[in-house]
Amino acid sequence: MKYRCVECGYGTNSLFVQYSPGNIRLMKCENCKAVADEYIECEIMIIVIDLIVNKPKAYRHLLYNVLGSQTLNFKVLMDVVIGNLMFFATFLLAMRIFLSTSIGSLRYKDIFLAILVSSYFKMCLFAMMVWEFPSSVVFIIDLYVLSSNIVALKVITESAMSRCVLTCFSAHLMKFLVTQALELRTL
Ligand SMILES: [Zn+2]
Incomplete structure (x- = not known):
């Protein structure tokens, strides 16, 4: 498993499907059925703020889905x-x-x-x-x-x-x- 769901930490092979440049669909987590990584479509500042207020899902995004690749x-x-x-x-x-x-x-x-x-x-x-x-x-x-x-x-x-x-x-x-x-x- 390459990536992880930011909500529950469950492994997943892909976070989104790209149909054409700029047109993507976010994948859902098989385990908790939530969007696996909603941060992909978020502004950088929202991720930074979530990191500052210590949200675990922001850290999962950064550690597994960004730095982990x-x-x-x-x-x-x-x-x-x-x-x-x-x-x-x-x-x-x-x-x-x-x-x-x-x-x-x-x-x-x-x-x-x-x-x-x-x-x-x-x-x-x-x-x-x-x-x-x-x-x-x-x-x-x-x-x-x-x-x-x-x-x-x-x-x-x-x-x-x-x-x-x-x-x-x-x-x-x-x-x-x-x-x-x-x-x-x-x-
Ligand atoms: Zn999940």
Whole structure:
């Protein structure tokens, strides 16, 4: 069974039948006779709100019917892991180049924590990759994460703003290029 009914968790092979583009019929659950996954036709914001108020069926939709589908899961995860590895590698390298004087007394653990905390908004980015938001929205959030990284780095290293901007920008640029390359490869 590939998917699950969001109401009762019973397994099902398909969630909808597509007659023509944009014309779909939702499948009913064999067990509870309810529509197996009504979220398929819902606005993203409704799913997000249901996740925030901890509705079990919203989690079943996300965990089994969105993330659970193998190909998407693996590809998205690999892209995220490779993108983040390149991000941190470039970040550490850029810090050695631009901030060499000020990192002497700092432990890498502190820097890592600062970047992690200031990137909390990336959680939304991950959700957006899964739900395929327009790329302009992803771009704006990326810019926001970039600016929070710069502020966090400035606070923790107490170095010049321009050097923090250079460090964060090169790491983000590298990550952008790597994820673009990964996307092109799979097209
Ligand atoms: Zn059911």
